[in-house]
Amino acid sequence: MxxxxxxxxxxxxxxxxxxxxxxxxxxxxxxxxxxxLKYEIKSKYNGEKIRTLYIGGGTPSVLDIDELNMLFEITNLFDLSELEEFTIECNIESLTNEKLILFKKNGVNRLSIGVQTFNDKYIKLLNRNHTKDEVFEKIEMAKMIGFENINVDLMYALPSETMEDLEYDVDNMLRLNVEHISCYSLMIEPNTKLFINKVKSIDEDTDYEMYKYIEKRLTNREYNHYEISNYSKNNYESKHNLVYWNNEYYYGFGLSASGYLEGYRYDNTKNMNKYNAHDYISNVVKISDEDRLRYELILGFRKIHGINKKEFNDKYGVSIYEVFNIKELLDKGMLSEDTDYIFISGEWIYRSNEILVNFV
Ligand SMILES: C[S@@+](CC[C@H](N)C(=O)[O-])C[C@H]1O[C@@H](n2cnc3c(N)ncnc32)[C@H](O)[C@@H]1O
Ligand code: SF4
Structure with a gap:
């Protein structure tokens, strides 16, 4: 699989x-x-059964109906006989009744929708094109068509955002009553419009206060905090993203996609001309035993319940206590444990980078 x-x-x-x-x-x-893309998949796919399929971007829902039909012709090249989860990323303005019906007809069973904020002021600042009412209309439309597993992305720590602004976004988010919520603190990345316009990030204390506020509001409702940035209702964790956090193999197809197969990690080119000329891969790295272990820790500790000690031992033939400075991190209280798992201590999850850097 x-x-x-x-x-x-x-x-x-x-x-x-x-x-x-x-x-x-x-x-x-x-x-x-x-x-x-079709050529790439035909030339690399080895015919395995596919358990999770995730179409991300960019914005896949921006494709027109003919292109989406072509995309599903491509995904039908895979053996989907035991497919458990099929996600497609969408944004509000490009979602139509016709596209949603087409998704459903082609086996998509999870939508991941970028909303980011319900507040007009920030919608404009982020250069997004929806209104709050449209968010409710489109998500209702998706539910009516039969989608029972919907993720919505929310962004916080927006420039000069106040706790009242955040409360408004979280209230609306909870009213959507979706199965899964991803919450990302805004990162001002080089070469983006916010960066070029010298927009300032929010201060660290407010960022932390917002993170804690979101965690409290969502977990007080029926959402479980299961990964640093992700919350879900019971049994609605993202199966596909868990493949990454569990350090398992996956194919990556398309411009800039990464994959991990048979002990090698690879990245595809980010150059569209090269990609369209079938010059797909930009680099491949063989993962040594030590690197595999590093990935296991860096990715595995992103999960709030952490890493299963016995499974780790079975997989690597070594006790997790014996690798890197796990014992020291436990002694310092940065990591905690119960009978089965080692995990990042509650108050350290927000600062998990300071722990994960130990394994880089
Ligand atoms: C690549 S987008 C895909 C979804 C879709 N294109 C959309 O935006 O509606 C995935 C998510 O990453 C998050 N994201 C992107 N850039 C970010 C940044 N600089 N800081 C924090 N979150 C970011 C947003 O929440 C976004 O919905
Ligand atoms: S966040 Fe905006 S620019 Fe980025 S992929 Fe989504 S829609 Fe496109």
């Missing part, structure tokens, strides 16, 4: 904070791109 990530690098507009690999949608480019 394998997992698959497919990258669709097109968006209707470019958000002021985004440094993902994407470009403004153009039909001629999208058509060429899908042709090359």
């Amino acid at each position: 394998r997992s698959v990530y497919i990258h669709i690098p097109f968006c209707h507009d470019i958000c002021s904070y985004c440094d993902f690999c994407k470009t403004r949608y153009r039909k001629d480019w999208a058509d060429l791109y899908l042709e090359s």
Whole structure:
């Protein structure tokens, strides 16, 4: 069994904070791109059964109906007979009744929708194009069509955001009553519009206060905090993202996609011309036993329940207490343990980077 990530690098507009690999949608480019994507998959896929399939971007829902049909023709190249989770990333303005019905017909069973904020002032600052009412209408439409597993992305720590602003976003988020919520603190990345305009990040204390506020509000409702930035209702954790955090193999197809297969990690090119000329891979690294172990810790500790001690021992033939400075981190209280798991101590999760850097 394998997992698959497919990258669709097109968006209707470019958000002021985004440094993902994407470009403004153009039909001629999208058509060429899908042709090359099909070729890439045909040349690399080995016929395994696929357990989770994730189409991300960019904004896959920006593709028109003909292109989406082409995309599903491509995903049907995979053996989907035992597919458990099929996610497609969408944003509000490009979601239509027709597209949602097409997704459903083609086996998509999870939507991941970028909302970020319900507040007009920040929608404008982020260069997004929806209104609060549209968010409610489109998510209701998706539920009516039968989607029972929906994730919504929320961003916080927006420039000069107040706790009242955040309360407004969290109240609305909870009213959506979706199964999964991802919450990201805004990062002002080089070469984005916010960076070029010298927009200032919020101070660290407020960022922390916001993180704690979100955690409290969501866990007081029926959401479990299961990964640093992710919350879900019972049994609605993202199966696909857990493949990454469990350090398992997956295919990555498309511009800038990464994959991890048979002991090698690879990155695809970010150059569209090269990609369309079938020059896909930009680098490949063989993962040594030690690197595999590093990844296991760096990715595994992102999960709030942490790493299972016995499974670690079975997988690596060594006790987790014996690797890196795990014992010291336990002594210092940065890590904690129960009978089965070692995990980042509650108050350290917000500062998890300071722990994970020990394994880099
Ligand atoms: C690549 S986007 C895909 C979703 C879709 N394109 C959309 O924006 O609606 C994935 C998510 O990453 C988050 N994200 C992107 N850039 C970020 C940044 N600079 N800081 C924090 N979160 C960011 C946003 O919440 C976004 O929804
Ligand atoms: S956040 Fe999403 S919609 Fe905005 S530019 Fe990035 S990928 Fe595109």
